[in-house]
Amino acid sequence: MSKKQPTTLSFLFTPADSAAGEDSNPHAKTSTNVAGTLDALSSRFGDAIEEVTAYAGERTVRVDRARIIELLTFLKEDQGYTYLADLGGIDRFTEDDRYEIMYNLVNMDKGKRIRIVIRVDEDQMVVPSATGVYKAANWNEREVWDMFGIRFDGHNDLRRMFMPDDFEYHPLRKEFPLLGVPGSLPLPPQTPSGGLTLDPFARAHGSVPPKSYDEPAGEDD
Amino acid sequence: MSIIEKTDFKEALTFWPRHNEALYRRLESKHAWLEDRHQGDGAPPDALDNEMVLNIGPQHPATHGVLRCAVELDGECIEKCVLDIGYLHRGVEKLAESKTYQEFMPYTDRMDYLSPYSNNVAWCLAVEKVAGIDVPERAQWIRMMMSELARISAHLLWMGVGLMDAGAVSVFLWSFQMREDLYSIFDHVTGARLTVSHSRIGGVVSDLDDTGMDMIRDFVERFPEVHAGWVKLLNRNRIWIDRNVDIGILSKEDAIELGMTGPNLRGSGIAHDIRRFEPYLKYDEVDFTIPIREEGDALARYFVRMEEMMESIKIIRQCLDKLETLKGPIRTDNAKRAYPSKNEVYYSMEGLIHDFMYTDTGVTPPKGGATYHAIEAPKGELGFYVQSDGTGKPFRVKMNTPSFTNLQGLEHMLEGGLMGDMVILIGTVDPVLGEADK
Numbered sequence: 064m065s066k067k068q069p070t071t072l073s074f075l076f077t078p079a080d081s082a083a084g085e086d087s088n089p090h091a092k093t094s095t096n097v098a099g100t101l102d103a104l105s106s107r108f109g110d111a112i113e114e115v116t117a118y119a120g121e122r123t124v125r126v127d128r129a130r131i132i133e134l135l136t137f138l139k140e141d142q143g144y145t146y147l148a149d150l151g152g153i154d155r156f157t158e159d160d161r162y163e164i165m166y167n168l169v170n171m172d173k174g175k176r177i178r179i180v181i182r183v184d185e186d187q188m189v190v191p192s193a194t195g196v197y198k199a200a201n202w203n204e205r206e207v208w209d210m211f212g213i214r215f216d217g218h219n220d221l222r223r224m225f226m227p228d229d230f231e232y233h234p235l236r237k238e239f240p241l242l243g244v245p246g247s248l249p250l251p252p253q254t255p256s257g258g259l260t261l262d263p264f265a266r267a268h269g270s271v272p273p274k275s276y277d278e279p280a281g282e283d284d
Numbered sequence: 285m286s287i288i289e290k291t292d293f294k295e296a297l298t299f300w301p302r303h304n305e306a307l308y309r310r311l312e313s314k315h316a317w318l319e320d321r322h323q324g325d326g327a328p329p330d331a332l333d334n335e336m337v338l339n340i341g342p343q344h345p346a347t348h349g350v351l352r353c354a355v356e357l358d359g360e361c362i363e364k365c366v367l368d369i370g371y372l373h374r375g376v377e378k379l380a381e382s383k384t385y386q387e388f389m390p391y392t393d394r395m396d397y398l399s400p401y402s403n404n405v406a407w408c409l410a411v412e413k414v415a416g417i418d419v420p421e422r423a424q425w426i427r428m429m430m431s432e433l434a435r436i437s438a439h440l441l442w443m444g445v446g447l448m449d450a451g452a453v454s455v456f457l458w459s460f461q462m463r464e465d466l467y468s469i470f471d472h473v474t475g476a477r478l479t480v481s482h483s484r485i486g487g488v489v490s491d492l493d494d495t496g497m498d499m500i501r502d503f504v505e506r507f508p509e510v511h512a513g514w515v516k517l518l519n520r521n522r523i524w525i526d527r528n529v530d531i532g533i534l535s536k537e538d539a540i541e542l543g544m545t546g547p548n549l550r551g552s553g554i555a556h557d558i559r560r561f562e563p564y565l566k567y568d569e570v571d572f573t574i575p576i577r578e579e580g581d582a583l584a585r586y587f588v589r590m591e592e593m594m595e596s597i598k599i600i601r602q603c604l605d606k607l608e609t610l611k612g613p614i615r616t617d618n619a620k621r622a623y624p625s626k627n628e629v630y631y632s633m634e635g636l637i638h639d640f641m642y643t644d645t646g647v648t649p650p651k652g653g654a655t656y657h658a659i660e661a662p663k664g665e666l667g668f669y670v671q672s673d674g675t676g677k678p679f680r681v682k683m684n685t686p687s688f689t690n691l692q693g694l695e696h697m698l699e700g701g702l703m704g705d706m707v708i709l710i711g712t713v714d715p716v717l718g719e720a721d722k
Binding site for chain 2: 087088089090091092093094118119121123145146147148149151152153154165167169171174176178197198199201202210220222223224225226227228229234235239241
């Protein structure tokens with residue numbers, strides 16, 4: 064089978080390149096203004112902070128992944144970010160530092176929300192697990208492992224979250240085809256007495272269900 | 285030989301057994317907090333003859349969908365519990381990457397199918413944030429009012445089903461009478477009973493007419509009385525209270541640590557509500573309180589939800605008053621950011637072109653833009669992280685769904701409880717698997 068090229072939009076359009084200004088976003092929230100935390104982070108961690116980006120009033124702090132646990136512990140214990148709202152992976156589909164993992168942390172007392180991001184290279188798909196700091200990271204990390212194939216060092220239950228344990232692929236990677244991989248998931252029979260199928264799109268390969276749903280012909284017919 | 289012609293299925297059939305093996309291995313090796321407790325009082329766990337592994341679900345009516353719980357029982361006590369989800373996994377995050385922003389919206393209807401309107405609003409707000417689209421005032425008030433109706437509808441289902449789990453079928457029927465009225469309202473206002481898809485990026489699809497307003501007003505008038513009837517029936521109901529009190533207790537610390545959200549968090553005494561925390565739409569302009577309870581048990585969560593319904597009514601009343609006088613557009617008048625009105629499409633060439641272009645390309649947020657926007661859905665914080673690459677389709681959508689978050693806490697809650705309380709606890713967490721499985 065020839066390799067399918069990624070689809071691009073087939074007409075001309077002008078992507079808006081400039082990010083919208085800080086104040087102009089009508090949905091920007093005051094909770095994402097975390098200047099105090101950023102100061103504390105930069106004075107404590109200094110060069111471990113690789114980049115701070117601002118978009119729509121939100122701050123994304125990209126940090127060195129080797130120090131992520133130290134940093135999360137600092138945020139939780141010193142800065143009051145006790146609540147992990149979200150944790151997820153991103154496939155940037157670049158050659159270097161292909162994956163990203165983001166941590167969405169909330170400070171309930173001060174009403175602040177911050178996003179911490181680390182990058183993961185394809186050569187080294189293991190990152191330290193945050194479950195030791197936030198228990199809530201447990202299922203989210205399993206989901207990242209399931210969807211992107213990034214392992215979490217120190218996670219005590221790294222099973223797949225949604226897909227069955229014997230599924231071989233990681234679906235949210237960009238190269239995983241949208242229609243799935245034929246033969247990767249055995250499916251129940253299409254009719255009550257039919258056999259197992261290995262392909263969700265069996266019809267596309269010329270397969271028809273072994274029986275129709277019509278009433279079988281009786282002796283009188 | 286193609287895969288279809290393969291006749292030897294032996295290899296393929298090792299599929300589910302391997303999955304189950306991993307699940308049971310986890311159950312066996314899991315270190316539950318109960319073991320710590322046993323060690324704490326010095327007495328070794330006496331589980332020599334009574335231990336039993338039991339599978340509940342995925343096809344079990346009391347599990348509210350396709351939730352599978354593998355539990356290890358010591359007599360009647362749940363020693364360990366491992367939840368298995370993913371039976372309804374459709375990969376909507378993956379699907380989102382191949383859809384335009386507007387095209388994706390019907391998928392959000394099918395996530396938390398008990399409050400589709402909230403999901404639509406959550407998605408639209410997330411896209412509007414990443415693209416920097418302003419929404420007309422009237423549309424914001426309509427969205428807010430309908431989201432609150434959706435909250436009532438979701439809480440009604442939780443109440444009816446929760447009580448049915450406890451053995452009281454009549455409340456289920458009563459709550460469904462009210463839900464039927466809500467469905468009629470949705471049907472009239474949005475054109476669909478369940479999968480409403482009424483919100484649009486940049487506004488809503490159609491304005492409220494007088495009949496719709498009257499229907500909502502009528503509902504708001506009738507609801508408090510019906511609600512008072514339920515309160516009268518349940519708040520001092522011996523059976524209901526005995527089934528709920530002191531089970532599934534979550535302390536403040538545990539609730540935060542486990543990342544619980546929504547009424548489950550507020551039932552543990554934490555006044556965290558996205559409507560206050562990060563006010564969206566017009567929630568900073570309406571008057572309402574956030575009910576909380578300190579006890580952290582199933583009964584506390586019951587009280588929180590019951591009071592939330594009345595707070596929603598309060599908000600809807602204010603929305604109705606506001607919408608009486610506030611007239612104006614219901615969608616942004618910018619062809620690059622929102623759909624043109626149908627009149628424009630039918631009677632002008634530009635409108636038709638805009639409609640076509642919007643369907644084909646849609647809104648294109650700036651390249652590299654990434655935002656997270658959360659709303660307070662009936663079940664808790666529902667957030668969308670949207671990352672754009674400058675085209676009309678999102679580069680990455682990460683959903684933070686409340687049911688997924690809450691189910692993680694359920695695992696902890698079940699351990700140490702009784703088998704008979706299990707259905708009550710599942711009901712009290714109020715999971716919707718369509719949302720948890722994404």
